[in-house]
Amino acid sequence: MGFRQRGLTLIELMITLAVLAVIVAIAVPNFNTMIQNNRSLSLGEELASALNYARSEAVKRSTRVTLCGSTDGSACNGAWTDNWIVVLDTAATDDAAAPVVANANAVLRFWEAPDNNASLTASQGGATPTFVRFTRKGTLGRSANGAVTLNASFSGCSSNSARQVTVGPAGMLNMTRSSSGCS
Template sequence: MGFKQRGLTLIELLVTMAVLAIIVGIAVPSFNTMVQNQRSLALGEDLAGALNFARSESVKRGARITLCGTTNGSECNGGWTDSWIVVVDTATTDDAAAPVVANADAVLRFWEAPDNNAALTATQGGNAITFVRFTRKGMLGRSSSGDVTMNASFEGCGSNSARVITVGVAGLLNMSRSTTGCS
């Protein structure tokens, strides 16, 4: 009866480890890009959901409703990469330069701040804005400045995975893909 070998030799083990290292080295960067692409998509969807919520509340309540960035959860005092709130806006006109939050009860919903690698920008008429206001009829406030365009992406996303959300003067949202913000 002869001796039967069981297990792997050292050479076989080293070759297997080298092949595994090459496969992992190729897969990990692609996986990271895929994760950032999905995070960009989710960020764009969250922002679109917040805008849709604000618009629907403006029609339901028959009042000015504003989506804005916040640092403390009760005032419109932050940027888009901070937390967001939807508030009942008691500004005197639809074209007022800043939202007015009467008290803490005026805050309708709160969204946690996105990750530090998030990039969010909003412009209206070529100027950066810090809030989006809807009139009591669900139309865009400050509409004389034109549509609002918001870009949402995460650092490291690839190709056209960033999201552009356009809020038209009538208050309707359109979301599309973009390369802005992706590397």
């Protein structure tokens, strides 16, 4: 009877571990980039969802509704990287310079602040708006300044994985890929 080998030799085990180490070294950086790309997509989708919610509430309630950043969850006093709230806006006109939140009952919905690695920027006619207002007809308030463009990305995303959400004067949303904010 001959000797029958059971198991692996030390050399076979070392070669297997070396091949595994090479595969992991190649895969991990790409995996992290993929995660950041997906987080950018998710942030853009969440922002578009919040804007659509605000617009639909404006039409449903036939009143001004605003999406804005909030540090405390009850007033429009924050930036886009803070918490977001959708509020019934009691400003005097559709073109008022700031939203007016009558009381805590005027807050319709609350979103938690995005992760610290998130980047959210907004622009409208060369300015940096801190809120997006919809009129009772679902059109964009302060539309004389043109469309509002919001860019959402996470640090570490690649090429064109950031998302750009544009709210046109008619209130319609358009989401496209963007390289703004990605390395």
